Amino acid sequence: MRPIQMVDTKTQYHKIKSQVDNAVMEVMESSAFINGKAVQDFAADLSTYLSIKHTIACANGTDALQIAMMALDLQPGDEVITPSFTYIATTEVIALLRLTPVFVEVDPGSFCMDPADLERAITPRTKAIVPVHLYGQAAPMQEIMSIAKKHGLYVIEDNAQAIGCDYTFPGGSKKKTGTIGHIGTTSFYPSKNLGAFGDGGAIFTADDALAEKMRMIANHGQSKRYYHDVVGCNSRLDTVQAAILVIKLKHLDEYIAARRKAADFYDRAFANNKRIKVPFRAGYSHHVFHQYTLVIDGPEDPVKYRDGLNRFLADNKIPSMIYYPVPGHKQKMFDNVSVVSRPMPVTDWLTQRVISLPMHTELDEEQLKFITDKVTEYTSG
Ligand SMILES: *Cc1c(COP(=O)(O)O)cnc(C)c1O
Secondary structure: OOOOOOOOHHHHHHHOHHHHHHHHHHHHHHOOOEOOHHHHHHHHHHHHHHOOOEEEEEOOHHHHHHHHHHOOOOOOOOEEEEEOOOOHHHHHHHHHOOOEEEEEOEOOOOOOEOHHHHHHHOOOOEEEEOOEOHHHEOOOHHHHHHHHHHHOOEEEEEOOOOOOOEEEOOOOOEEEOOOOOOEEEEEOOOOOOOOOOOOOEEEEEOOHHHHHHHHHHHEOOEEEOOEEOOOOOEOOOEHHHHHHHHHHHHOHHHHHHHHHHHHHHHHHHHOOOOOEEOOOOOOOEOEOOOOEEEEEOOOOOHHHHHHHHHHHHHHOOOOOEOOOOOOHHHOHHHOOOOOEOOOOHHHHHHHOOEEEEOOOOOOOHHHHHHHHHHHHHHHOO
């Protein structure tokens, strides 16, 4: 059996190696390392794939969030509502811009923003909402967008984990996640579903004025060369990364299918397991399985039980991860920062119980059988 990894980018690379190597060599030969042709090509291809008017490539997913928030003319102290149960980048950027992160709960099934808690958290200072499509499944966007509309709020979708995911509206029409709110952001960090061979990110919008502004902000606030109209930053996608992403985007749907196939295998193996709950699949959302995350069900001390499972799997050379061991509202970085947070029983409950199994495009049946057998062995003991 091939060694089991949390993410296997190497095997994936070897399947498209000659195309990738040629594309990289072409960039080397052209020496257009900054804003080369591939950057424009990739942005255009991604706009087509997502059916969105504007795609702005940038340096990483954290910058994408920062640039999006900078474009909204928010003032220090303005409140931005986001789930506590997410990767830290989502909330860190809010605080970095001297805005006030307001933490809300997630739904214990979908792991995504709870619309009822969102509505409770809105105050006259609220300016924006940042839902996260966590682990590869969409947040309930219909509800979130209607709450945003009612209160006149911006919505920035953090789509770093769900690129390619389809959201189905109640009428049956579909949109890709990241194109439903006013702005969407994503990351091409190597382990993401559409991963580069280094850092990368992108921003999406249908709004011409916001697109122009975000392009400017990402390029030192420059309107024309050496004329800088607003305070911006320097955030670019390397041409080499863009050239690789042009190739990998063509495979994204096939990568998603491979992840879903692995998830289906896990689901079947754990269907009758009383100790673990398999990921909930929302009717309104496709699931692109950035992570396959189980919830420990039942034991008196779930953290101890989970640590035991993690160790048992490690002893069998199976990696597993806790995404995320500390929720935003308990991170030390916010100790001396203005945040709004109430008790978060659901988030705390999940934080003690989630565990993610290996999930990537290259898992084969032999590996999946070995993993599921070992998980079953531990959880039936
Ligand atoms: C990965 C990730 C980011 C940040 O992306 P980087 O490219 O690493 O800066 C932001 N939000 C979420 C939910 C992520 O998973």
